[in-house]
Amino acid sequence: MTLEVTDGVSGVPAGLSMRVLEPEGWDAFYDALERAFGGGAESAEEREVWRSVSNCDRFIGVYDGNDVVGTAGVFSFRLTVPGGESVRAGGVTMVSVQPTHRRRGVLRSMMRRQLDDIRAAGEPLAMLTASEPPIYGRFGYGNASDQLSATIDTGRVRLALPEGTDRVRLRIAEPVEVRGECERIYAARVPSRPGMLARQPGWEAVPILDPPSGREGASPLLCVTAELDGKLSGYARYSVKSRWDSAGPNGSVVLRDLEALDPVSGAALWDFLFGIDLTSTLVVRNRPSDDPLLHLVSDIRRCRVAIRDSCYIRLVDVGRALAARTYTAPVDVVLDVADSFCPWNEGRWRLSGDAKGAACEPSKEPADLALSVRELASVYLGGVPLTALAGAGRVRELRQGALAEASAAFRGLAEPWLPHGF
Numbered sequence: 001m002t003l004e005v006t007d008g009v010s011g012v013p014a015g016l017s018m019r020v021l022e023p024e025g026w027d028a029f030y031d032a033l034e035r036a037f038g039g040g041a042e043s044a045e046e047r048e049v050w051r052s053v054s055n056c057d058r059f060i061g062v063y064d065g066n067d068v069v070g071t072a073g074v075f076s077f078r079l080t081v082p083g084g085e086s087v088r089a090g091g092v093t094m095v096s097v098q099p100t101h102r103r104r105g106v107l108r109s110m111m112r113r114q115l116d117d118i119r120a121a122g123e124p125l126a127m128l129t130a131s132e133p134p135i136y137g138r139f140g141y142g143n144a145s146d147q148l149s150a151t152i153d154t155g156r157v158r159l160a161l162p163e164g165t166d167r168v169r170l171r172i173a174e175p176v177e178v179r180g181e182c183e184r185i186y187a188a189r190v191p192s193r194p195g196m197l198a199r200q201p202g203w204e205a206v207p208i209l210d211p212p213s214g215r216e217g218a219s220p221l222l223c224v225t226a227e228l229d230g231k232l233s234g235y236a237r238y239s240v241k242s243r244w245d246s247a248g249p250n251g252s253v254v255l256r257d258l259e260a261l262d263p264v265s266g267a268a269l270w271d272f273l274f275g276i277d278l279t280s281t282l283v284v285r286n287r288p289s290d291d292p293l294l295h296l297v298s299d300i301r302r303c304r305v306a307i308r309d310s311c312y313i314r315l316v317d318v319g320r321a322l323a324a325r326t327y328t329a330p331v332d333v334v335l336d337v338a339d340s341f342c343p344w345n346e347g348r349w350r351l352s353g354d355a356k357g358a359a360c361e362p363s364k365e366p367a368d369l370a371l372s373v374r375e376l377a378s379v380y381l382g383g384v385p386l387t388a389l390a391g392a393g394r395v396r397e398l399r400q401g402a403l404a405e406a407s408a409a410f411r412g413l414a415e416p417w418l419p420h421g422f
């Protein structure tokens with residue numbers, strides 16, 4: 001493996017060096033990452049899973065002498081985009097700078113290096129989940145999908161089950177034993193929603209990671225599978241947290257994930273989670289913002305729903321990224337794109353496309369809309385309307401009608417959603 005040392009060049013602050021991670025440096029890298037996040041050590045099991053899915057060639061460390069002071073990595077993902085195609089995306093992860101070395105430009109130098117590498121690898125997109133929303137906008141990332149959480153009073157909220165739900169058979173299973181079947185259900189769901197990641201080999205361990213130190217008093221992870229007409233049609237993974245007070249049992253069900261191939265299997269799984277004895281609350285942490293659950297419940301207020309930012313996207317190659325997705329309505333617009341961090345994207349691009357496909361090429365024609373690469377990132381998966389960004393003054397319409405045309409075209413049929421972090 002080639003070691004690259006960039007002492008004082010390429011933006012690495014003077015006195016420090018940046019190197020590709022060598023496998024034997026993994027523990028020092030991970031120790032530094034844990035320190036930067038506050039010092040709590042993850043379990044050996046968790047560390048091992050992340051080691052196993054990490055390709056060190058795509059990870060970098062910044063060093064002060066022999067000490068790791070900065071960490072960052074990239075996973076090689078395939079991301080579903082509107083239209084159902086899966087597009088290569090660099091998944092930016094494990095970004096940290098030691099408290100002793102912050103606000104000197106270490107993060108900036110790692111972002112520079114990563115985006116250059118992602119571009120060289122031919123990935124048109126980068127993506128990440130942010131510890132704090134203000135960090136990554138300056139590097140061209142925009143929030144492209146939200147996640148819905150809910151704390152549901154299952155003693156009061158009822159479900160309107162669709163006809164045929166009683167045909168679904170449920171079975172409790174060990175998460176490890178049915179992992180393969182659950183992965184097949186998940187894989188079948190991936191093309192249906194922008195923002196979902198195809199799980200690469202090894203990643204099937206991530207959704208069932210269950211170190212005792214992470215349970216916060218809840219049971220080990222449990223799994224319930226659904227079968228319709230004798231075929232596996234869905235699953236939910238969850239844990240149960242017992243609690244007793246003076247009125248009796250008052251436990252919670254904590255949902256990890258749920259996927260179903262049809263509406264009745266989905267409804268049967270929710271019905272099961274709502275009805276677990278000795279519990280009165282269902283805690284849901286990460287669902288799509290248009291989850292069918294919202295339309296099954298009798299009392300949305302008692303679900304205490306909240307929405308927050310989730311997946312941040314960065315168009316590393318504007319032309320290829322915009323041509324890789326389809327558009328809900330026909331569109332033919334010239335976009336004037338600002339991108340100071342990746343200047344190869346700057347300038348006018350003519351985007352033409354529809355529900356069947358698209359082309360996006362550099363253009364000398366007059367621009368119809370002016371925006372930065374960050375706004376393009378926010379609308380890329382179809383979740384944020386261009387009109388909303390224009391309302392905030394972040395998109396300028398230069399040809400009358402272009403905003404409505406492009407806004408309708410960019411919006412997707414399903415809200416984008418990232419099912420798990422990385």
Ligand SMILES: CC(=O)SCCNC(=O)CCNC(=O)[C@H](O)C(C)(C)COP(=O)(O)OP(=O)(O)OC[C@H]1O[C@@H](n2cnc3c(N)ncnc32)[C@H](O)[C@@H]1OP(=O)(O)O
Pocket residue numbers: 036037092093094095096097098101102103104105106107108109128129130131132134135138
């Ligand atoms: C994808 C992921 O892994 S998300 C996880 C990110 N990591 C963490 O949150 C761990 C704890 N925090 C840290 O390790 C560090 O504070 C980091 C990585 C967030 C920032 O590293 P630094 O080396 O201090 O950042 P750097 O000096 O390069 O700052 C670059 C710019 O970002 C800004 N910035 C840095 N951190 C933050 C922050 N937390 N909030 C807002 N702005 C920030 C800086 O002010 C600077 O702004 P400028 O361009 O206007 O000058």
